[in-house]
């Protein structure tokens with residue numbers, strides 16, 4: 171028997187199947203989808219078995235080891251990988267590592283062993299340990315050529331180089347102790363506490379015992395004298411939460427019950443529901459009720475939220491009401507994530523809650539997928555292997571023949587269009603349950619503030635409203651969608667902005683480190699207030715970042731307790747949940763944040779939402795920027811008045827803009843206008859679009875190649891636009907051009923072949939299945 175294997179190396183040259191002999195001991199055991207170790211050239215590598223075959227002409231080497239007990243890739247996952255493969259050109263190995271958890275990957279470390287110590291050059295000797303072993307680090311790469319020579323020297327092998335492979339995910343074990351009733355230890359009277367403890371519970375972990383005051387040497391003595399039996403056991407790394415498990419009990423409104431009934435009647439069918447419910451209309455209660463019905467049928471539910479910020483709130487609701495909830499996202503520790511994965515893989519989770527990548531988790535008895543805030547861009551993975559988790563979820567639904575429930579107050583234009591054309595079933599919630607209205611919205615034109623000599627970033631209206639909230643013990647959410655502090659520096663004398671020498675982008679200013687850094691290539695140089703162009707000592711930070719807003723806020727409202735939620739404030743594991751929990755428990759008056767706080771969150775005491783520089787949202791270069799701005803504003807203002815009547819204040823310089831104005835109107839008004847624009851411009855849902863990036867070191871050559879590609883593409887039935895300069899015209903010394911495709915249908919494989927044929931050593935071509943990712 172033989173196995174077809176994809177090798178875990180991300181390189182074009184090995185992007186194909188390799189045949190290996192299955193040793194007899196693995197013949198009955200090995201299955202398609204398992205991870206194996208195989209010899210590859212002079213190395214040992216991990217690989218994925220994609221097929222078991224009976225004949226092979228190429229197989230010469232045997233599989234060394236099998237890493238799985240259950241296949242890491244089940245049949246459903248294989249079909250999802252196939253779906254991805256048909257949509258984007260990507261290496262097999264990259265697709266594998268996209269769909270499985272990173273904990274299933276392995277680390278390869280090279281180890282050098284002395285064979286003839288006397289012949290090892292003196293300057294290398296200090297790197298070896300006492301046992302004659304040197305674990306190579308990344309920085310040791312400079313020694314590779316010399317080491318290889320020592321290994322390959324003709325008649326004498328002076329050293330050996332081995333690859334040590336370690337799985338990233340590890341199972342945690344802990345020592346546990348039970349009490350031996352029949353021991354003969356005389357001095358047990360010294361350990362009364364032990365007797366008491368084991369009267370209460372049969373088994374304790376080492377940590378539990380030390381927490382009770384026993385020292386390590388106490389425990390050792392008791393084990394030695396056979397009072398305690400010691401055993402090594404796997405321990406499950408449970409995720410620790412900040413919240414308590416108390417569930418709200420609500421009686422569904424007629425509208426909610428209606429929606430629930432419709433979904434529940436279709437649980438055995440593949441059907442896509444679009445639940446469009448205004449902000450605060452109680453979509454979560456609908457989810458919970460439907461989930462309980464799915465679980466009654468012994469099936470599983472996958473719940474996706476677009477951002478880690480939203481996990482805690484949903485986790486609290488789910489864990490309070492249901493057992494066996496697993497949680498999966500990138501902010502867990504590697505150990506926690508590995509254990510959650512194992513729990514899911516073994517079928518022990520009835521509900522899985524996660525962010526984008528959770529869409530690939532193995533769930534054999536999947537009965538429903540819920541995608542909350544379905545309009546959110548975060549569902550699209552924009553790096554490496556590009557995919558849209560919503561599309562993947564719809565594929566899974568096809569596989570299992572089950573419904574998908576998409577929920578949003580502001581559905582994406584494409585989802586709404588599907589619903590209007592009866593391909594999705596539209597369900598609506600039009601009211602807030604406690605008869606509360608959507609908050610009233612007030613616009614403040616900051617140009618007029620300036621005329622009134624107010625140069626602060628806060629208008630008087632907003633400042634007064636926040637102060638009033640503090641007096642009334644109510645809370646405020648403030649949105650400022652720009653991260654970091656003073657993102658760049660500028661010479662006030664000549665206007666020069668320091669740029670990265672390798673990329674066409676201004677350098678970011680890091681105040682604490684006093685340095686300037688390029689976001690794209692990592693180039694870094696110390697900040698210097700002398701301008702390199704005009705020599706004036708006038709280089710200063712520019713712009714107002716969210717940390718600056720926080721400072722001003724504290725200055726203008728010294729009594730206010732402010733929490734900040736942005737990428738910087740949430741770098742530490744668990745901080746999303748801490749900030750969320752603290753604000754929910756009213757330990758702060760104001761929650762200041764980026765788009766992270768704009769959607770989905772439900773804080774009863776928030777009666778004011780303020781938006782600073784709303785027009786910043788429009789400055790994003792995307793065909794969707796108007797729509798995204800509208801949706802973000804409609805979402806964030808919807809955080810106000812969910813339990814008590816509320817209001818929202820939007821500040822900006824261009825508040826007459828369609829996107830900003832529309833927040834005060836219905837979603838339908840906005841949808842009609844946005845759809846009209848998309849029709850006019852041939853954007854989705856009317857035409858499919860994708861983009862091709864052509865990059866190379868020579869400006870002229872790259873531009874020429876892009877034109878040649880355009881010509882070749884005209885043989886396909888699609889509109890080809892461009893080539894034009896990419897938004898960032900140069901990255902890491904590579905010039906960048908884009909070509910945009912618009913089409914109804916396109917033969918993807920033909921397109922990918924064409925792109926491949928146009929790749930040259932000095933020209934790179936990348937394909938993006940969606941616009942504005944380049």
Ligand SMILES: Nc1ncnc2c1ncn2[C@@H]1O[C@H](COP(=O)(O)OP(=O)(O)OP(=O)(O)O)[C@@H](O)[C@H]1O
Pocket residue numbers: 418420421422423426447448449450451452453454455578579603604769770771772808809812
């Ligand atoms: N039937 C009900 N009776 C009383 N309160 C309810 C009812 N349904 C929902 N609520 C409460 O209303 C609030 C808003 O509900 P929820 O967070 O589910 O809104 P949502 O539709 O998800 O809104 P958004 O799109 O803004 O996130 C919650 O505090 C929820 O507990």
Ligand SMILES: [Zn+2]
Pocket residue numbers: 670671672673688689690691692693902
């Ligand atoms: Zn750079």
